[in-house]
Each structure stands twice: as structure tokens, then as C-alpha cells.
Amino acid sequence: MSLLELTPSGLFCRQADIFIDPWKPVDKAVITHAHADHSRWGMKHYLAHQMSEEVMRLRLGEDIALETLRYNQAIVINGVKLSLHPAGHIPGSSMVRLEYKGKVTVVSGDYKTEDDGLCDPFEPVKCHEFVSECTFGLPIYKWEPQEKIFDAMNTWWKLNASNGMNSVVFGYSLGKAQRILNNLDFSIGEVFVHGAIWNTNQALLKNGLQIPDVPKVPAEIPKSRFKGALIIAAPSAMGTPWMKRFSPYRTAICSGWMNVRGARRRRAADAGFVLSDHADWDGLISAIKASEAEKVYLTHGNTAVFGKYLEEVEKIHAVELQTLFEGENSDLGDS
Known part of the structure; x- marks a missing residue:
């Protein structure tokens, strides 16, 4: 990845010295949403959407060092332009957009494309590289309204x-x-x-x-x-x-x-x-195509099957990433 690398602590942007949803304690963590597999205890500094603030303080401690942003509010960290965009997954869920020297990478976290009337609806973000979940990346998963x-x-x-x-x-x-x-x-x-x-x-x-x-x-x-x-x-x-x-x-x-x-x-x-806060098969495909990404990195879910489909049918270059994200747990653990 041009802006991100996968490390033992999670996805790391070396230029900005930030991690996105790290699974081990780090100095600076950008959090896509407040579910436990993406928002973990032990970071020295957190950055998240403002709707995630009170839940993160409830779950991680009132005294965590937390900075919040609005959607589409951009900040610059060592030349990297960072902004958060609606992922439609849960209240406060965000896709993280990183731009550096004309290259744009977007990390989806978790997302769904149906407007649920509860959280800000998903907004596709154009990019060169898209890190996408694929929890329900099989064609059998198609949600009803x-x-x-x-x-x-x-x-x-x-x-x-x-x-x-x-x-x-x-x-x-x-x-x-x-x-x-x-x-x-x-x-x-x-x-x-x-x-x-x-x-x-x-x-x-x-x-x-x-x-x-x-x-x-x-x-x-x-x-x-x-x-x-x-x-x-x-x-x-x-x-x-x-x-x-x-x-x-x-x-x-x-x-x-x-x-x-x-x-x-x-x-x-x-x-x-059948009610999920993740995109179904069609939602995943539509979101990835709307991003116009040249390369897609797939995390947590049916990465092999979905990646093969993207490569062979949609002609989109897809790469599997081994992360510790869980998506919607099939054992129904409460994240």
C-alpha cells in the first residue's frame, strides 16, 4: 500500500505516524467506530468521529485522550490530509480518507450501504486504494429492506x-x-x-x-x-x-x-x-465500484471468495489482509 502498511500492531501510516484501528497499544490511533474489535483500550491518543465520543469514554474510560472530528472535516498531519466520512455502519462510524502527494487511500472500517434512518448514511469516497471489510462477502447474503x-x-x-x-x-x-x-x-x-x-x-x-x-x-x-x-x-x-x-x-x-x-x-x-449493520454482497460490490479504486485490500470475512470475484468478474485488483477485526461475530458475541 502506498500510504499504509500492515504491522503487528495494525494498519500504520508511517508518514503521519498514526495507526487505524490498531489491536495493540500505540501512541496515536484513528478509530473508525466504537465496536470493541476496532476501538481498543491502551492507546495514548485517540482520534474519532464526534458521535463516538461518549460511547468510547463509557467503554474505554472517561479520561482517555480523545480528539474528535466532524464528517468531512480535514486535518493535516505531517503532510497527510486526513478526514472522516460516513460509513453507515453504526452511529459515528467512519471511513478514514488519507491523501498524500496526490494519492488517496480510504479505510472503510465496517460499513453498510442501506440508509437505516439512525446514523449518517454511507457516502462513497473516490480513492486509488480502498481497504474494505467483506464480512458477508458471499452471494448468498442479500438483505431485504x-x-x-x-x-x-x-x-x-x-x-x-x-x-x-x-x-x-x-x-x-x-x-x-x-x-x-x-x-x-x-x-x-x-x-x-x-x-x-x-x-x-x-x-x-x-x-x-x-x-x-x-x-x-x-x-x-x-x-x-x-x-x-x-x-x-x-x-x-x-x-x-x-x-x-x-x-x-x-x-x-x-x-x-x-x-x-x-x-x-x-x-x-x-x-x-436477518438484520445486519454490514453491507451484503451487492452492497460490497456497489461500494467498491463507487470508490473507483485501482486496488482493493480485503479484511475480515470471506476475503478469498470475494477477492476472486473482484479479480475475475469486476477486473479489480484485490489483495487479502490478515487482520484481527471480527465484523459481525457468527457466535453473536456482543461487540
Whole structure:
């Protein structure tokens, strides 16, 4: 790569002396978004989008040295022009644009091309080199419009409520939970959230994100209060004693992995909704083509298959990079 090199600590821009989403402690880290596999503890100085600030302080410590930028706000570091651009993945998620001596490299972090109505929508950035995720880089992954997914979710909740069942929906605490919250039909019943999600919501509300401010599940509450309710829970709560208070209940998982036959059954959930904060096959291709990049570097996901497609069909030079990014974890760990 002309501006970046892969080191044991992560992607490094030597000219600017900065790392992007490093996985080991470094002096200067540019963070694409606040998920745990991209935003790690131990950096001396962080740079991220302003919508990531409160969540990063919640997760990494209030006293971290953190500088924030707006989208499209450019700074120059030792001759390298750096700016952040909407990735559409979760609130605050950014693609990092680096320009030096007329050459432009863009690091995507994680992204999705569908406008979810929650975060700033994805904006393609033209470049010479594009570092792209490909978590769902197989042609079997093609998402339906989110309106259809949430219509099905609200119908499922309403049916459960009419049958005397509470509804528990599992989704990542950052990004997925807020997206679900923004699309629920509150006329059906009350909505509660897991404590980890409530803490994340408060951080995002403090940063100015527009989401319903619903209560967290209280430690002491009559079971009758949950009658017909929907509870958004972190995946880490699956199968724990915490769930007993909602009985009788039905469970659902929200993940792109629900697109694979048997994934819901393996997790012992009653329902699965194919909802991902990553680009699907078509989204990946459209984003890469819109970048007009001459060379694409692929990280975390189906890099071999997707790279072969880019080379043979789209005639775009593709290179696999071995990184420690996880994308949307198939084991539904809560990042």
C-alpha cells in the first residue's frame, strides 16, 4: 500500500505516524467506530468521529485522550490530509480518507450501504486504494429492506403479546439495539432494554443521537409489568438467569447470520430476523465500484471468495489482509 502498511500492531501510516484501528497499544490511533474489535483500550491518543465520543469514554474510560472530528472535516498531519466520512455502519462510524502527494487511500472500517434512518448514511469516497471489510462477502447474503424486517418483528411481537407471551430480542448493544429501538411499534406494549444497552443509549443521547429513551430492566419489578412487553437484550444475556424474570417469553435474534439455514436453531431461539449493520454482497460490490479504486485490500470475512470475484468478474485488483477485526461475530458475541 502506498500510504499504509500492515504491522503487528495494525494498519500504520508511517508518514503521519498514526495507526487505524490498531489491536495493540500505540501512541496515536484513528478509530473508525466504537465496536470493541476496532476501538481498543491502551492507546495514548485517540482520534474519532464526534458521535463516538461518549460511547468510547463509557467503554474505554472517561479520561482517555480523545480528539474528535466532524464528517468531512480535514486535518493535516505531517503532510497527510486526513478526514472522516460516513460509513453507515453504526452511529459515528467512519471511513478514514488519507491523501498524500496526490494519492488517496480510504479505510472503510465496517460499513453498510442501506440508509437505516439512525446514523449518517454511507457516502462513497473516490480513492486509488480502498481497504474494505467483506464480512458477508458471499452471494448468498442479500438483505431485504429494513422496513420489511421490522414489519415482521412488530407482527411477531404483537402475536406474542396476544398469546400472553413477552418478547425478548437479542442484538448488539451498540448500533443494532438502537436501530431496533427506532423501528418498534410502541402501541403494542412497553419496551425495556438490558442494562448494557441502556448505558450505551445514555451515551449516545448525550452525544445528540435521536432515539427513544426507554427504561432499563429494573432489579425489582412485578412480573406483571412485563406483560406483553418487548425487551431488547445484549447477546451475552442468552441463557442466563437474568432471563427468568420475563417468563413466559419468546426469543428472537437479529443478525445477518440468520440468513443461513439452521443458525437460529443452533442458538435455540424462537425466531430470527436477518438484520445486519454490514453491507451484503451487492452492497460490497456497489461500494467498491463507487470508490473507483485501482486496488482493493480485503479484511475480515470471506476475503478469498470475494477477492476472486473482484479479480475475475469486476477486473479489480484485490489483495487479502490478515487482520484481527471480527465484523459481525457468527457466535453473536456482543461487540
